[in-house]
Amino acid sequence: MTTATATTAETVEELARTVVRERPPATTPTAELMGAWYDAGLAWVHFPRGLGGLEAPRMLQTAANRVLKEAGGPEPRTVNIIGYGIVAGTIVRYAPPELAARLLRPLATGEELWCQLFSEPGAGSDLAGLATRAVRDGDDWVVTGQKVWNSLAHLARWGILLARTDPDVPKHKGLTYFLVDMQSPGVEVRPLRQITGRAQFNEVFLEGVRIPDAMRLGDVGAGWAVSLSTLSDERVGLGDRVPARGAGSIGEALALWAARPDRQTPVLRDRLARLWLRSESHRLTVERAKVAAGHGVFGPEAAITKLVASELNQQVYEFCQELLGLEGTLYESYTSVLEDDDSPTPYQRKFLRSRAATIEGGTSEIQRNIVAERVLRLPADLRNDKNVPWRDVPRS
C-alpha cells in the first residue's frame, strides 16, 4: 500500500469505493464521475500515475470496474468506446507526457470522443496499402484522402489517423501516425448506411486538412509500428470482454428458446446445445488465456479469440433467425436512415449486423492467415508488393 508496486486488488477496490461513495453514480454526471475515476488512477490502473493510472498490474482493472458497476456506474469503455478500446494505450506509449495529459482526461470522461481513421475504400485487409497522403508544410502536415468504416466520426473530437508520408518506399515504411482534430477545416463526415438500414459508421473525407507536427505519434515513417500497438490493444480488449456463462449473444438465443416453446424442435435443441457448447469452449479459452497472460505468457489461445467469437456470433443469430421462422422475414423499418443506438434490438437487426462480425477488425480470412503465420509459424503468403515502392504497386 505504501509503494506503487504493492498495489493490490484490495487497494484498487478501496480507491474505487471511495470514488463512488463521494460521487454516487446515480446522481453524478458521467463526466464528473469518470473525471474523479481518472484522477484516482482507476481509468487504466496499469498506466503511469497522473495519466489515469496507478502503475499497477493490468489484471486489477477488473476489480476496479466491478466496484463501479456494482455502484450503478457505467462500464468505462462505453463512455468512449474507441478512446478506451484502442487509443489510450497508444497515447500513453507514444505521446509526450504533456500531450498525453491534455488528451487522456477528456478521453476518460467521454467529453472528447475518439474515432479511428485507418481503413480506406482501397485498403481494407491490406491496410498498409492505404493512399491518404500527408505532405509536410512547415510545422504542419497537409492531409488529403478518404477514410471509411469510421464509427462515431460524426461525434468525435479526435481521430487517430494513418497516412502515407512517403510513396516511394515499400508500403509499410512510408506510413506515419497522427492525431487529427475532427473540427479542423477540410474534415467532412458522411454517414454510411449499412445492411441494417442504419448508419453505424461513416465515411470521412480529408481535403487539405492541416495537422501540427506536434500531433504526430512516433517517427515519420514509423506509423505502421504505432498502428500495430493500436491493433494489438484492440485484440486484447476483445478478449477482456467475454461474457459469463450463458450471457452475451448465446444468452439471447437461450432467452428466445425459452420464450418460444411453440417453436422448439429436437433439431433446434441439438443445434442450440452445440452453440452453447461452442460459446462455453470459447469462454473457457479466454479465461485460460487470461490466466496465462497473468504469468506473462501470450499463448496460441489468445490469438484465436476474435476469429472464434465473430463466427460464433454469426451462427448464434442464424439460429435465432431459424427459430423465428417466418417472423424472421419481417423487419422493423427501413424508411429512415437512423443512427444506430443502444435500444433493445430486434433479432432480425442483430442477425443482419452479425454479418459484419467476421469482416470488421480483420476478416476471418486474414485472422486465419495471422494465426497460421504468427502462431503456427507457417510460411508467409505469396505477396506481390514485397520490397516494391508503394507508388508502383497495382491498385484497384
Add this chain to the structure above:
Amino acid sequence: MNGREFDFTEELGELRTLVRQFCEEQSPEDVVRTTMDSEAGFDPALWRRLGTDLGVLGLHVPEAYGGGDAGLVAQAVVVEELGAALVCGPVLGTLALAVPVLCALSREDVKETHLPGLVSGDRVGTIAGPLLQGTFDAAGVTVTAVEADGGWRLNGAVGHVPDGAAADLVLVPARTPAGTALFLVEGAPAQLRRTPLTTLDQTRRQAELELVDCPAVQIADETETAQVCEQAARVAAVLLAAEQVGGAQVMLGRTVEHASGRYQFGVPIGSFQAVKHRCADMLVAVEQARSAAYHGAWSLQDGTDDPALAASMAKAVASDSYVKVAAAAIQLHGGTGFSWEYPAHLYFKRAATDAVVLGSTEQHIDRIAALVLDAAPGR
C-alpha cells in the same frame, strides 16, 4: 496441487516434461508399432515403470492407497502425454475406469487391497459393464448375480471390455434380486472366458468376457453401485478428453511441420491459404479441446462446476476436435497421410475410437441440452 483453474503450475510443467521424456525414450513410434502387434497388446514392464519408477498412474488416488494425491488435473496431464505418444497400455481400463471406480467406493478394505497394485502398474484392472456410453446405464447390465455357498456367482456376457483380456481385476456390475450391485472377479478363473477382439485402434485392446458361474466378491451394494459408476464415468470422460487433446496436439504439430517442408509449385504448401487456413482451424479445435478438458479436470478436482455438465463438455468438445484434427492431418499430408508407414492413421483410429467410447458426442450433447436447455429456469 490445488490451484486456480487453468493455472498450470511449474510442478505440472515438470510432470509433463517427465512423462513426455519417458515416452520419447521408452515408447517411440517403432515401439508402439511393435507392441500393438504383440499378443498382449501392451508391455507390462513399461506399464510397471510408469506406475512404480515414475509414480504417475495414481496421481488422482489418495496416498493411503498408494497414490500420489496430486489431483485429477495432474493425472490429466499424464494421460495427455500418454495419448500424445499413443503409449500402448491399459490407460482406459485401469487408469480411467477401474481406479476411479475403486476410489469412489465406501469399502476401505477393498480400496486398501486393490488400489496399490493398480497404481504401481503391477496389475491391470477394468470394468465389464455399461459405462462406455459415458454414464451408468443400469438397464444395460447384462450380467446376473446369484448367491451360492455363501458367496456370489456371476453369469452373462459383456462385449467391448477395454483391456479385458489382460485384466487381473475385473469389476462387474450385475443384477441381484435387490437391484444392481458391483462385484469383483480376481485372477483368471476358468469360469471367466475372454475373447480378445480385433480393434480398429490396434493400440487399445478390447475383449468380450463371458462369465459362467464365475465366483465373485460383492464390493458395493445396490444403492452405492450406480453412484460409484456414475462418478467414475465422469472421471473417465475427463481423462479421455485429456488424451484426445494430447493426440490432437501432435497431429497439429506434425501437419504444420509437413506443410512447412513440403514443396509443390516451387513453394512450401503451407504458404497456400487453403492449407494454412485449415491449419488455423486445427489450432482452434485443439485450443478449445484443451480448455474444455482441463475445465473438466479442475471442476471434478475442486468441485467448481456441475460435474455431469463439466464432464460432458470436456468429452464432447475433445471428441469433435480430435476427429476433426486427425482427419485434417491426413488430408493435409496428402498420399503420405493415409500410408501405413506414416503414423497419422494410428492417431486417426484412436480419435475415431475415443469419439465413441465413454459416450459419443451426440450423447454428451444430449446430456448438455438436458442440463442447460430443458432445465432452464422459467420453463
